Amino acid sequence: MKHAKINQCTVGFSGLRPHRSDLFMRYAHFPRRTHPGGKKTNYGWKPPGDTGLQLDMFVHLIEIFIFTIGLCVGSFLNVCIYRLPNSKSIVRPGSTCPQCATAIRFYDNIPVLSYLWLKGHCRYCGAAIPLRYPIVELIGGLFALGTYLKFGLTIEMPIYYIFIAALLVVTFIDIDHRIIPDVITLPGIPLFFAASFALPQITYTQSLAGIVLGGGSLFLVAWIYNLITKREGMGGGDIKLLAMIGAVIGWQGVLFTIFASSLIGTLAGLAVMVQSRQGMKLAVPFGPFLAIGSIIYLFFGTRLITLYINLLR
Numbered sequence: 001m002k003h004a005k006i007n008q009c010t011v012g013f014s015g016l017r018p019h020r021s022d023l024f025m026r027y028a029h030f031p032r033r034t035h036p037g038g039k040k041t042n043y044g045w046k047p048p049g050d051t052g053l054q055l056d057m058f059v060h061l062i063e064i065f066i067f068t069i070g071l072c073v074g075s076f077l078n079v080c081i082y083r084l085p086n087s088k089s090i091v092r093p094g095s096t097c098p099q100c101a102t103a104i105r106f107y108d109n110i111p112v113l114s115y116l117w118l119k120g121h122c123r124y125c126g127a128a129i130p131l132r133y134p135i136v137e138l139i140g141g142l143f144a145l146g147t148y149l150k151f152g153l154t155i156e157m158p159i160y161y162i163f164i165a166a167l168l169v170v171t172f173i174d175i176d177h178r179i180i181p182d183v184i185t186l187p188g189i190p191l192f193f194a195a196s197f198a199l200p201q202i203t204y205t206q207s208l209a210g211i212v213l214g215g216g217s218l219f220l221v222a223w224i225y226n227l228i229t230k231r232e233g234m235g236g237g238d239i240k241l242l243a244m245i246g247a248v249i250g251w252q253g254v255l256f257t258i259f260a261s262s263l264i265g266t267l268a269g270l271a272v273m274v275q276s277r278q279g280m281k282l283a284v285p286f287g288p289f290l291a292i293g294s295i296i297y298l299f300f301g302t303r304l305i306t307l308y309i310n311l312l313r
């Protein structure tokens with residue numbers, strides 16, 4: 001039995017295969033592979049002669065499995081994006097072609113692949129399938145993989161993935177219809193507050209402060225904007241959305257999200273204005289930027305804030 005010191009904890013190896021507990025302890029949280037240049041891996045020491053092949057294959061299988069599940073979730077998100085604004089059921093009936101209303105068979109409903117082998121057209125009437133469908137599926141898959149690589153097989157992973165899925169639906173509905181559906185944000189606030197008890201990243205008081213700060217700050221902005229311009233600028237949907245975001249990432253996350261989304265939103269707004277040569281009147285939906293800002297915080301928040309503080313020094 002050999003022992004290696006990794007981050008002050010001793011991990012035992014016996015022969016070619018690490019013990020099962022090692023596997024889950026180390027691979028679940030750092031599913032990274034052998035460095036191509038040598039034997040040193042970024043999860044620690046490797047016993048000589050161990051190719052790590054079996055473990056690598058296992059790790060890849062988990063990744064592929066999670067990515068595939070994510071693709072299917074993405075497919076379901078497409079249904080939500082299409083049906084929620086029209087107040088249709090997201091469960092029944094099954095998918096049909098919006099052009100010819102023919103029911104889509106299961107083999108034509110496989111995420112991304114069906115789009116590829118149907119070459120982007122309905123099998124029955126030849127109507128074009130928007131490229132956005134496979135893109136949303138792909139985004140769903142990539143975020144599933146991303147949350148797994150970031151958080152491992154933990155309780156945070158599904159919670160954050162559901163949060164990101166909700167943001168994806170909100171984003172695309174806001175782009176299409178300029179509304180943020182209350183059916184997502186309103187139940188989202190208490191549900192994610194309840195989830196904060198399971199999240200090691202924040203306390204429930206931080207979550208509560210996030211809801212109050214998220215809802216309150218945008219409410220204040222909207223009120224002042226309305227007072228000055230006598231026009232409605234910020235929609236009520238944005239207020240509820242940021243309150244939901246606050247429930248998940250806390251008040252610190254809300255501050256980051258407001259800063260990041262304003263920055264990205266302003267840059268994008270300027271780019272659109274230059275492109276279309278229209279004035280300030282062109283309204284850009286703000287919801288997608290709130291979503292982007294909060295997802296950046298989820299994945300890189302601590303790293304970016306540390307970077308920023310180090311720059312100030």
Ligand SMILES: [Zn+2]
Pocket residue numbers: 097098099100101102122123124125126127
């Ligand atoms: Zn059709």
